[in-house]
Amino acid sequence: MDASNYRQVPLAVVVADSAEDAVAAVRAAREFDVPIVPRGGGTSLAGNATGGGLVLDLSRLNKIHAIDPGTRTARIEPGVILDDLRAAAAEHGLTFGPDPSTHSRCTLGGMIGNNSCGAHSVAWGTTLENVEELDVLLYDGTRLTVGPATAEELDRRAALPGREGEIHTALRDLAGANLAVLRTELGKLGRQVSGYPLHQLLPENGRDLAKALVGTEGTCVVVLGATVRLAPVPATRVLLVLGFPDDIAAADAVPAILPHGPLTVESMDERILALRDARSADHRPDLPEGGGWLFVEVGGDDVASATAAAAAIAAELAVPHSVYTAPAEQRALWRLREEGSGISTRMADGAEAWPGWEDTAVPPERLGAYLREFRALLDRHGLRGVTYGHFGEGCIHIRIDFDLVHDDGVAAFRRFIEEGADLVARHGGTLSGEHGDGQVRAEMLPRMYSPAVIELFERFKAIWDPAGRMNPGMIVRPYRIDENLRFAALKPLPMVLSKGTEFGYPHDGGDFAQAMRRCVGVAKCRNHAGDGAVMCPSFRVTGEEKHSTRGRARLLYEMLAGEVVTDGWRSAEVRDALDLCLSCKGCASDCPVNVDMATYKAEFLHHHYARRVRPASHYSMGWLPVWLRLASRMPRLANATMSVRGPAALLKRLGGIAPERSLPTVARRPFTRLPRGSAGSGGRRVVLWPDTFTNFFAPEIGIAAVRVLRAAGFDPVLPAGSVCCGLTWVSTGQLTRARKVMRRSLRVLEPEIEAGTPVVGLEPSCLSALRGDVPELTGDGRAVALAAQSFTLAGFLAEHAPRWSPKSVPRTAITQVHCHQHATLGFDADAALLARAGVAAKRLPSGCCGLAGNFGFERGHYEVSQALAEQTLLPAVREASPETLVVADGFSCRTQVEQGSDRRAVHLAEVLAEGLP
Secondary structure, eight states, rough: OOOTBOOOOOOEEOOOHHHHHHHHHHHHHHTEEEEEEEEOOOSSSSSSOOOEEEEEEOOOOOOOOEEETTTTTEEEEETTTHHHHHHHHHHTEEEEEOTEEEEEOBHHHHHHHHHHHHHHHHHHOSSGGEEEEEEEOOOSSOOEOOOOOOOHHHHHHHHHHHHHHHHHHHHHHHHHHHHHHHHHHSSSSSTSSSOOGGGGGGEEEEOHHHHHHTTTTTSSSSEEEEEEEEEEEESEEEEEEEESSHHHHHHHHHHGGGGOOOSEEEEEEEEHHHHHHHOOSSOOOOOSSSSSSEEEEEEEHHHHHHHHHHHHHHHHHSEEEEEEOOOHHHHHHHHHTTTHHHHTTBBBTSSSSSHHHHHHHOGGGGGHHHHHHHHHHHHHHTEEEEEEEEEETEEEEEEEOOOOOSHHHHHHHHHHHHHHHHHHHHOOSSOOSOOOOOOHHHHGGGGTTHHHHHHEEEHHHHHHHHTBBTTTSSSSSSTTSSSSGGGGGOHHHHHHTTTTOOOOOGTTTTHHHHTOOOSSSSGGGGOOOOSOHHHOOHHHOOOOGGSHHHHHHHHHHHHHSSSOSSSSSOOOOOOOHHOOOOOOOOOHHHHHTOOHHHHHHHHHHHHTTTTSSSHHHHTTTTTTHHHHHHHHHHHHHHHHHHHHHHHHHHHHHHTOOOOOOOOOOOOOOOOGOOOOOOOOOSSSEEEEEOOOHHHHHHHHHHHHHHHHHTTTTEEEEESSOOOOOOHHHHHHTTHHHHHHHHHHHHHHHHHHHHHTTTTTEHHHHHHHHHIIIHHHOOHHHHHHHHTEEEEEEEHHHHHHHHTTTOOOOOOOOOOOOOOHHHIIIHHHHHHHHHHHOEEEEEEEESSOOSSSSGGGGGGGGGGHHHHHHTOOOHHHHHHHHHSSSEESSSHHHHHHHHHHHOOOOOHHHHHHHHOOO
16 A cells, blocks of 8 residues: 555564564564554555554565465465565466566565555456465464355354454354345455455355455454465467557547456556656657557467457557567566556656555446546646556556645645545445555545445454554544645754755755655665666665665655654764665666665765764775876876785775775876877867776776777867866765866866867766766756766767767677666667677676775675675676676776676777777
8 A cells, every 4th residue: 555645653663584573573562552563575564654553574474385386376475575476486387466566576465465456457356366365463462374264164163262263253243244235335346445355254255254354454464474376377478559549548448458358458648658758768669659558468379369369459449559579578568557656756847746546446437437537626626647557447546746745735635535535436436446545545435335334344353453453543443634644744854954955956846855755665676676777786685675765765754854863964874774875876767756865875975974074985985086196196106005915905994995805906097198199080079088987997998989989980089177077076975075076177178068069978977977966066057068968988979970880899798787877878879889880799687786986895885795796797797708798888897897707897999999990
């Protein structure tokens, strides 16, 4: 259940390593009369800990005990990640049908708590329909295994002594005395998730206590284990994408599609794609003409039969369409759809949009009519929202630009929710179509259900939790929807931000608090999958929430709120959580709402260490450009000092550098002092940016770039004076100094900027700083112009010499894309240029090399740094044949390869120069 609008302040968090730990935690909570809020780790088993309480984190209970292909079932613990279960089941040709877009990090316990559904519930149903049996723990310490029961079995259990007999007797009597109400008001549509699914207690539904507990959001029991149903995977799937003028036209088409038996019918809106394109450097897959699309997946025994089934649907609807058969194409399209929940939290003009009306559902045949009235409702209230969702089941997701910061905005929020609840009820729908009610919608349940049903919900909870200590305030006797809104807690904010912030935060209206509100808990940062994403490296190693982007964003928010974190910028808790942030900027692109933790970390460090002694590494590596300029004047002495054990160890100790690290060798002469041969004849002028790493460590890369640019018909020149992007000072939070360095560089480059001379950067992190940090930190118009005319080598050639073809370099290669290039620059041009050069390159599938500039060199970070390198990069390098090139444009990536293997990684410029005379 999405509770990101609401205050979440747990009294304590207990991470259970076993079922026995969970029992002990509940026993302690009972002893002190403390509420329990169960959590599965990736997604919440319950809404939130608004009123305080003990959060019981079950994410470490993550064993898959057994998969039985014969019965098509799996026995699992609640902390199992959905993708892990699907991978294990796939070995037997099976899958777990419900698949929320958070499948890479959501837990089965969270799915059971919320009755999650996902895209494929059209074919395989909700989580409820796929649960066979539950092992549960009650607040009073009772443990039960529950599932379906015959009348005789239920009577036998009701006759048992003690608490178990009481529970079964009460549930039997509740159902038996209210058959008519349960049959007429509950179970009317597949996505009727609101309230409790008490119709599962009916005889015709097997008197199923397990299913009756699915979707109860931790308000009744703690789930310690489950037996779940698995479904056979179709031999082949194809994806049919249908184009419509808008989402309403797409909704009108759904009833015609469902009789064809699709696996899923999902919607996508042009406005979400436009928002995504504005925030991502990645190219969007081609889609058929339209302003709204339906993604219809069709299964079959082979590609031909599945394609024919898709063609039959397309022929009946007679709208623009495309059929995608290649798995890679389908995955790219599904990623577009899955990112909708995060992307839609910011409007095109930067306005914030929030949950609060997130997943209502109506019968599919009513979807178009409902959407028309819903759009009119938005207009009457002066609100905006972008829809997407599970149209095949009539379920709509939308984030709306509510004002939840000011009192009048909160009052307007309440009025809209009240009218919206009445609208859904008129269309025979449900307030929640998959995420549950929690505090977001539960107060509105009487507008959907009769008083008799509301009373049954209260009785049902009381049977399991008579003391009312399981996640109180949710579903039954709920908090008001406008109560405990988290932004009301920002009263102390002016005290924290009294002296302003250093960065400009242009995408948040210059408002640091608004930037902190970006995170809405989508939890993509908890992704363990090797899917080409970078975010979040440190979480991939530690698995701890405080080391995820979401966890850090939460702590920064609490710093502003001033209630839990009370010492503002001086907070040791925030500092420690940010310590393992690699400043990789992966979240700036991989996070659907573009949380930029690298910038937030730099801002925090600047204020945290103001007028205080800094860590030694801030003086050594933060001021690296200065020290290297000095070392370059006596490189032999510098290298001798850094290579001899005693002096090197002393340097590392004084500089806060990890003793396990070797110090890089300073070049005998910097790139800026090397002869570069004669200039090209009449070529267009281009500035080659002499970044610190290329200049002092790898001047051969600069020479290679000069050769490539001249071969392409350009005249590469160096800046007229010393320049630096200031990145090392930014990453260590020395922002006053960074701004001075940046402004000096802008003065040096001013004639080139005014002339519109393109600037080519060879080090991705420095170019990323030119594109982002320099404009945001200086607020200088020259910096904005410089950002617009700065390119990677491949990006420059793609734009300014699109017809130039490099000389053939018939090699194979693996490419490690620098985190900053992935996040802010893009790699498509590089991949295309390598292909044109005849290099058969394979991009490594996952994430950060682990060195990340100063991070991997700092004392205390070595183990995390190496653990990251060993996830993908170093194993791939060791497995590659000696003839295979290792291509890495980033100095950090090349250093990690060099220090972790016997290979040398090369820059793209060196690869291209290899084919030149």
